Amino acid sequence: MAQALRHTLKGVLSGTALRQSLSPPGLLAVAGMALVVLPLLPGLAPLLAAQTAQSWQALFSDDQTLAALRVTLVSALLSTGLATVLALLVTASVYPGAAWSRLQRRLPAVLALPHAAYAIGAFFLLSPSGWLARLISPLMGWDAPPDVAVVRDAHGVGLGLLLGLKEALFLLWVLAAVLQEGPQQRQMTLLRSMGYRSGQIWLQVLLPQLLPRLAWPLLAVLAYSVSVVDVALILGPGSPPSLAVLAWRWLYDGDAALQAQGAAATALLLGVFLALVGLAGLLWRALLLVWRQPGGRRWPARGPRGPVLSHALMAFFAAVALVIALWSVAGPWFFPDVLPSRVTLQGWQDASLVPLWTALVLGAGSALLGAALVLLWLDFGPRTLDRWLYLPLIVPALPLAAGQYHAVLLAGLSGHVLTVLWAHLLWVIPYMLLTLAGPHAGLDPRLMSTARSLGLSRWQTSWRVRWPLLLRPILAALAIGFAVSVAQYLPTLFAGGGRVATVTTEAVALSSGGNRRTIAVQAALQMLLPLAVFAAATLAGQWAGRQRRSWR
CATH class of the missing domain: 1.10.3720.10 (MetI-like)
Structure with missing residues (x-):
């Protein structure tokens, strides 16, 4: 530094x-x-001054801390990993071609969906009484909401998966800019003419070039996943919540001791982020050890092709937006009805x-x-x-x-x-x-x-x-x-x-x-x-x- x-x-x-x-x-x-x-610098001074032995002791003696830390680790690792894999799979399946161009045109509209609105729509879609459960209830024979925790599960798995879907859009946007600037399309054309399949080209040629260019965006995704509060309040577990939500509640409390405990939790969040960054660096070095350039042998298997995965991703976000629109004009809507019994604008008027x-x-x-x-x-x-x-x-x-x-x-x-x-x-x-x-x-x-x-x-x-x-x-x-x-x-x-x-x-x-x-x-x-x-x-x-x- x-x-x-x-x-x-x-x-x-x-x-x-x-x-x-x-x-x-x-x-x-x-x-x-x-x-x-x-002006941020003097504001950080109270956070640093609160890093005392007493505040750290109070933090780790609190019964919620370790469970909240587990939720944070699970959700952050899941969201970052899923976003990376999903963005790369979608890109590998449609790049280059007309489907890739269509996806690029649709990305800005989907990226404009704010995280909190997305989280509310995902909850309306995937909660036990959500729209998905209503759609499949005739097939499953459900007359009441099932006891299935797709969101707000105790371990933060649902939070991590749904955050990963949202952050995959951001990485796709970054990949679109990187691929537009680089020689990857020419490389693919050349290697295909030499008999290499798309999957081999991606794994042995393109990924080693693209992953270093994704380092900073991936850090941004990881930092957001570690410290997100609004989405965690909506989709995450409530007791205990994620460590970021717990730290936010303590910092916002009127008790000076709890504020100091919140400051220590904030420092712990930063330490978790740095530790995960170090872990990612070790993983990258391990990948470099096993990575091999094409040696002349052609793989028989083809890589993922076709826009099915990108269509599914876009369809999920369209469903999120649609269920928000439906609930905004819904009158009485009881489970397992697929649609509300009547439409009303009362919510908009009020x-x-x-x-x-x-x-x-x-x-x-x-x-x-x-x-x-x-x-x-x-x-x-x-x-x-x-x-x-x-x-x-x-x-x-x-x-x-x-x-x-x-x-x-x-x-x-x-x-x-x-x-x-x-x-x-x-x-x-x-x-x-x-x-x-x-x-x-x-x-x-x-x-x-x-x-x-x-x-x-x-x-x-x-x-x-x-x-x-x-x-x-x-x-x-x-x-x-x-x-x-x-x-x-x-x-x-x-x-x-x-x-x-x-x-x-x-x-x-x-x-x-x-x-x-x-x-x-x-x-x-x-x-x-x-x-x-x-x-x-x-x-x-x-x-x-x-x-x-x-x-x-």
Whole structure:
């Protein structure tokens, strides 16, 4: 870490980076990013101060700790492993070809489904009285909900499997970007012409290239699985819950001793994450020892082909969205009826729109402000610091959200919408930077050199040449930033002090009990917001393409 920091500082202090950073736009980019990140540091101090022998002793003497740790390990390992295997199998079965292109077009809409809404829909689908049980009840002869724990099982298996299905979409999105940049399609064509089967090509040639490129996204999946709270509250066991839920409850308690115990649990979560990262590194080294390049022998077996697996994955998420829509308009709906006895809009009429407007304001503000900071950073900021901006994606969210909580308490700003917007930016900016960094680097530098030779300044070159050329990636980044903001649960709850309600916090709060129709309405609102923004971004990009064909 020290060596990486020295290398980073050396890069920042180099001539070109220093001149760019000291320009007015560069100073604005650095100051904006500093305002997002640096206030977190004093907020982490109380968490570090709480790491005492007494807090750790209280943590391990609590009867729930070890069971909660087991739930976390099971769910995190299952979700990361399933997401990796499923994403690679789906890609191997349809890449390259028309089915792969169709899957890429569908991914943004499915990725826009927030985690909390997905968890509520999955519960409606897979619970003992869920839609799946109703569909198969005539075949099974069920007149009452079966005693089967597909979700909320005591060991966190259901939580891990359902998280894995959701995170597989994220890895598919990453794989689409990696495969678009690399030579893998040409390699497959060449090796197929030499008589190699798809399965052998994938196992011996493509996977060794792709897995290192997936290292950071896999760390992001693992970090999210270890520290997820909203999905664990909906799909995970209740007594004891996962370690992240337990730590969150203790941190949010008014008792100082329990808060210290929660701080110790947060540190334990971080230690679990680092231990799993080390285990993954050992596994990768073991795979390298057994990996062999094609030696000329052709395997007789064919690899997985056809879009059956990708269709099944898309169908599952379509069923999740459909069951949310059904429950949002359901009247009386008793088991084992497949459909509600009548349809009513009463849930929509009774729904409070305040959380919706709050989420809309936070999402729009986070996306617009994040886009401005990211564009300034890409053009004028010290790019050697990019790795530090990506840290929120690969570090468990609970310690960071808790640090933000202590920071806003120290500043006396808890409970304000602007404070929550600041908290969201810590996660919105890395995703937007990840979306825009590739297209920004892929622009032909001769265009910018020509603009400079015609007398335009660096600032004029950015807003008159580079940013118009990046319009479609910018629109995609805005949609992704908006979706990330809408999905934030812990930062909203902590920085808002429980007084800033969004559709996400409302949906999770209602999921612990209450009318399913009311829960479904909030989940549907949470689902529709990012979908509408993604649709608007797509239409705007198509309109821009028609206006200027050179942007295509």
